[in-house]
Amino acid sequence: MTKKVVRINEATIRFAGDSGDGMQLTGTRFTEATAIVGNDLKTIPNYPSEIRAPLGTLAGVSAFQLMFGSTRVFTPGDMPDTLVAMNPAALKVHLRDLKKGGNILANSNAFTDKNLKMAGWEADPLTDGSLEGYTVYSMEMSKLVGKALESSDLTSKGIERTKNMFALGVLFWMYNRPIQPTEDWLRKKFAKNPSIAEANILAMKTGFNYGETTEIFTTSYSVDKAELPKGKYRNITGNVAVAYGLVAAAKKAGKELFLGSYPITPASEILHTLSGLRNFNVKTFQAEDEIAGISAAIGAAYAGALACTTTSGPGMALKTEAIGLAIITELPLVIVNVQRGGPSTGMPTKMEQSDLLQAVHGRNSDATIPVIAPLDPADCFDCAFEAARIALKYMTPVILLSDGYLGQGSGPWQIPDPKSLPEIKVSHPDSSARTEAGFMPYSRDANEARPWALPGTPGLEHRIGGLEKENITGMVSQDAENHQIMTDIRARKVQNIAKEIPPSEIFGESKGKVLVIGWGSTHGSIHVAVARAQKNGQSVSQLHLRWVSPFPPDLKAICDNFDELLIPEVNMGQLALLLKAELIRPIHQLNKVRGEPFRASEIEEKINEILG
């Protein structure tokens, strides 16, 4: 039988199974193979709550989704075309998202009575007709790998574990991806245990061949290379990209990188990544809590390192007081918040963009701080680098607002040439900075930054601290006039950063009916929605804010050119609040907090509603 190969532009695939089924790994391998093929892509993992739930339950389902295509891909896709369901629970949880007519690849061996019951299926959906309207590929994956690996050294439990590789093999066949990279990877990963490596490879090949030979598959798909800018690429998650951006900034500034952090979902990978970089002059300090994390970072900044601290919402809440200290002592510091759903512990593994107001205004007193938000995983690199550069140049803490969707999601990253990254000039006064009147730790340069005099420098001994300080001299001052001056300087320093923001790029016409404004990880869905609207001939453009404090200087002028403004946010309207106050004009809002990103279609609908 010859099988059809259908050329498609893009596809969205979701792998779903029990937490123990290795879906994250399977997804990652598929992603790597897809990247190597040259497609653009975006991925997003979706695992359940923080706790390992019992096998086979709905709560225990773990998933991984990616979208890839021959044109630019901006999101991990809305509704999957293909769903891999390793057990009944996975099917139960994810079926509702599957496109009508989509493919279901299921491990029928897992559809036992017990599992079906646990997942809340009355009967076996694979056989009772309830999946009508979908294309179901029901495969005895467990049995098939069992057979294929009969002669391996693995225990039967070990053999059963390779079934995800079988599924991967089928998918590789189905979407015409190469298996070699995964073979290589498995051999390297299990170098000490070749029999495991070979068993997994065999399982994968069995799956691949199963697709090729059995009759249940009639069609496979090919997706052409995407027209990405020329260059070297790798796939990267936002969390790793943040870590790399900070390392790069430290190198470019000739500084040691210091991280003070406390583990928290979904930010921990930044700590993990940096902990592994001891040979990069990176010092990581796993502190006793978030307060100690930022405090140690403040201490390290004082002593001369490029200092940073990483966390998520509740941890950010705990850092509130210390952020005030960094602001008043005017020390450089990068504070990363990988947002998650709240309030309180809330929805720790789900994404949300709802810490914006906390970042911009969530402190006692008028305590202004620059806030930057990356728009996709690769942009996490640039934003981290930029945050560090600004912190060092303006002697100020900077908040980087990522989220779980960016941090744990991935996409191709065009690897920059390290040499092309801008140098970051940092200077420390030496003994000659001491005048007859003494050393002036709160004197100001052209950007109103104060000098970064390091302990260990002879003659510049001075004291800083959380009490208000006299401008220039740095003496403790509770003087009325001075407090106003210092408050104004602190606000101005942040405002000054606006001049660093390049002219805003507008996607679409620079004048029109609707301008959709976004920040952070909504970029992709907005982009897709706006692109579709433009295709439909609608007068819609997109403006994306990377800096949310300060706002870009051209913000108002741009907005003035549009009749209507729309802000979609995965929160109840936080940027909208700030922009309404800034622009003094009504703004359409699209808000949802469901622990998941927008679908482009949701934004499209809203655009249509506005355009009437």
Next chain:
Amino acid sequence: MTKKVVRINEATIRFAGDSGDGMQLTGTRFTEATAIVGNDLKTIPNYPSEIRAPLGTLAGVSAFQLMFGSTRVFTPGDMPDTLVAMNPAALKVHLRDLKKGGNILANSNAFTDKNLKMAGWEADPLTDGSLEGYTVYSMEMSKLVGKALESSDLTSKGIERTKNMFALGVLFWMYNRPIQPTEDWLRKKFAKNPSIAEANILAMKTGFNYGETTEIFTTSYSVDKAELPKGKYRNITGNVAVAYGLVAAAKKAGKELFLGSYPITPASEILHTLSGLRNFNVKTFQAEDEIAGISAAIGAAYAGALACTTTSGPGMALKTEAIGLAIITELPLVIVNVQRGGPSTGMPTKMEQSDLLQAVHGRNSDATIPVIAPLDPADCFDCAFEAARIALKYMTPVILLSDGYLGQGSGPWQIPDPKSLPEIKVSHPDSSARTEAGFMPYSRDANEARPWALPGTPGLEHRIGGLEKENITGMVSQDAENHQIMTDIRARKVQNIAKEIPPSEIFGESKGKVLVIGWGSTHGSIHVAVARAQKNGQSVSQLHLRWVSPFPPDLKAICDNFDELLIPEVNMGQLALLLKAELIRPIHQLNKVRGEPFRASEIEEKINEILG
């Protein structure tokens, strides 16, 4: 010589001296005497930074100001008519505030070369003519009390200490206040040490007689009783009023009052006051830090107490995470923030209104909370009572935003008849609330409040916590739909409270050119400024917000009736930000952060500027 008695409407007096000179006490005694005379009044202490500075230095000056009058008094006064300066440093610091032509009462014995130098006077201002334009009463207070107390048992140091009572005596004479109450008070206070009591009384009388007999004084002043509403009054500081309001609410709700707190300036007096009320069924818990303070309060709320926690800005910052827990567990809790100057440790003894955005939006996630702000010391009682009532009725934490000016300032408080205070209905489900499906800890009443089931109730065993909970059942839920539902309910609960807000009172016409909007302790200065403007025939009215979250339902309608809005705030524009977003219209701002309240004249000027 017969002396003139001039009838005046109001007077503003400032007592200033070294930290050790007892100015707070002197001021308080003058205040009590003035209250008893029946004047309306407001007071404000002003002491230096947190540390006892060396004797005689500028940093060591401590002051106390009051304004009293025969009509309603809304602020402690802008510029004093009379300044008591116990030493050169006190004169140096406070002279600039004195009204042109005002009185200076100085202890010339303290104007030694050493003290003059320390205070930065080149020559003795009492004698070198530099006080021209003021009426200077230079008195050898130290010497005079020394003489008067020659035969007392006190050490010479002890005698010297009574000079503040001399000054008080002079002032009593000058403003025709009775000395008897202070005599009684001294005898009671020093019951165990009658010789100290008598010495102080003698010093005071010496001062009084000095005023009466010596020729340097020609005029004394009388201020008629104010037309206050009929009733019993006492003088009260905002901090004590908050404590009383909470005790009253607990009594009216039939609840024990539980305070979890950690000392911090300027909020500690609430803790001190409540610690003294063991016989009022008040449990105070001095926690190890602010986080433990609010955590213990949350625990007490869970166990059934009327729980509260008190702090100031930096402590509020530390409570951020736990406030989120109180919000998601929907427990009743009153959180009091007596604001001070910041950021960070900032200006601990100075006032500021700059924690508004922190209160309303300063948390991770969309975590809405009601926020109420008292407008003067007496109103602290009402607001605390109201905050507790709302917390209990809606099962929600409530923030009460006071500030150092309110908390430590004082004014007459019309003592309410305890019987006339509203009962606060609280109900706890009993075992009968358990249905076949179990107990539903997140079921909802008409206000969408959930039931307050107390540990110890048989059959209602249930679990709450910081993870998102399923509505009605209270099971842990990470479901998308449910999270949106719960987020909406939490927002709606706060919004619902708007219906509790009575129609806003407008001071002035309800239609006009300028509406001055204020919140918190700016009320008095705005009131005076607006009253003056109205007298001048200007079309200006005042709207004061007690609830800043939610806003009063009639806010927009009221504002629509005015051409211009003006918001004066002792911060850089926080209410203005919220109102610009709420009303989508431009707002004039008057902002300063100088650690001190507005002067009415500053607001007047701004009004004039707006009116052109």
Next chain:
Amino acid sequence: MSESIIEIEELNLTRKDFVPGNEVRWCPGCGDYSVLANMQKTLPIMGVKKENYAFISGIGCSSRFPYYMDTYGFHSIHGRAPAIASGVKLANPDLAVWVITGDGDGFSIGGNHMIHALRRNIDMNIMLFNNRIYGLTKGQYSPTSLLGKKTKSSPFGSVDRPFNPSAIALGANATFISRALDVDAKGLQESIKRAQRHKGASFIEVYQNCIIFNDGEFEDVENKASRPDNALFVVHGEPMIFGKDSDKGIIMNDHHPKVVTLGKDWTEKDLLVHDETNSIITNLLLEMTFDPTNPTPFGILRAVEAPTYDDMLVAQIKEITEIRGEGTLENLFYSGDVWEVK
């Protein structure tokens, strides 16, 4: 302190009464299961009404515990359970309050509340699940992880010296300290019973195996075969004997604990006798914890009587109320200088 003198009200409670309907969601094989089971078995016989138990926890795998107990429960925020529990107990002293925490929750972020709760001696029971790892966040080293531990956040080995939680408890002047092993039902039940009966803050350290991220951490004592030689179970008033053949004992040697073999040179009478009221003895036992030449001590390491914060607070309220009379709002409002406007 002996069991017999405590009268147990006949409440007819059974284990089932403490098992709620929902599913337990720890990893299969997690040491937490056994602790849960022993708690559910022991509470029914403590003479406390079911509705009077309140379980307060922080965040961590172990802190999910309250969801699995059919009692009042509060799964709060990371590290704050002892502070929240303090408020619960003070607001309602009739409750039997339990704090459930982990080595991360209780001794990393929550270390301060922990030592203050122990210091104050508020009558509650704090159970620490020490698995020497952050389980819930998927395997970073914790403040009790041993030096050199390789984890996600210490890929080259941690350089943090570990806490000995029970030693901190002693330093904080705790009045009750015990240590138990997840797999040792008897020891667990003894600790639970004694802690529940102890007036004041009780601290129970449970060595708990995290099968996913730190499997085998306590292998030498978890393993039934090697346990007798590696674990010392102390009993108040009895000599410190251990070993498969009960032939080893502990003596005090130059102010250090030392293992000796009974027989020729040493007899039982030479051995140290456990005294749960003596801090030097407790200190000596705790010093053995990380010392490979000594067995790991388990059992009731310390139990002394001291007034509790809650009792003293209640007594003070009573006393002041007796002296001053119950305060009324009239009293309060009129406590300053009052004047009248007529």
Next chain:
Amino acid sequence: MSESIIEIEELNLTRKDFVPGNEVRWCPGCGDYSVLANMQKTLPIMGVKKENYAFISGIGCSSRFPYYMDTYGFHSIHGRAPAIASGVKLANPDLAVWVITGDGDGFSIGGNHMIHALRRNIDMNIMLFNNRIYGLTKGQYSPTSLLGKKTKSSPFGSVDRPFNPSAIALGANATFISRALDVDAKGLQESIKRAQRHKGASFIEVYQNCIIFNDGEFEDVENKASRPDNALFVVHGEPMIFGKDSDKGIIMNDHHPKVVTLGKDWTEKDLLVHDETNSIITNLLLEMTFDPTNPTPFGILRAVEAPTYDDMLVAQIKEITEIRGEGTLENLFYSGDVWEVK
């Protein structure tokens, strides 16, 4: 550990080098003055360059200390100084880092950072001003205030049992613990010197009189006349003797410290000999703190050697860098699967 083996670089520093121009703003008579003076006297002879000292403090009267030292200083926020100092030391291990804190700053709000800093054994010196009161906030009881203490926030007497800070330090496995008295210049200087020389986290508890809010708290030992009978100054390797006539000593009696009078029944040889490396001895000394039948111990209570966090971190960086080579951005960026778009 003996002084002579440490070579002191000739830096020609004097006390004056450490006195800045600004005014000291503690209350006249405050115990803080003496500590400041002794610090300024001792640092010049420690062989450390002036610019390499960094003083980090929290908030409190005592925490104003850095403003009065002409060194690098950071007056930070309440309770966080040990954490900030950890960052300072790790970022620049050449610095001699001092933490200045109070009983409120260091053991109320800051207790957790304190025990973690001691546990990690980061090379820094933590000096605790224990005046058993919150001075700066005008006189509330602190976690070291004695039970029953009447203060602004405990008008009827506090019901909080106090911490013994040095005991917590021992529980946290601190490698250096000493206790000194504000008025005892010799003891203070000895503690400062030994702490500065100690590799690892040093903890110095200073009994300090707050003349305004807690005057006379330590009267029995502050007073020169009663001091000899109430204070025990321990010296490593020497028997524990005290008393005006040096006629009293400490023995170990049934695992408790006990005071005996030398002469008839007891001789020096019967007395306990101080061993700063033995935790049982340290524990025994600390047990005497609140015990009116025993003198209050002062001196170097504990000093043991252990690897420091900072050394281990630096060593790990060196080792990994040797093995892997110094990381370049190329290495980093290309560490995953890379493909090229041409």
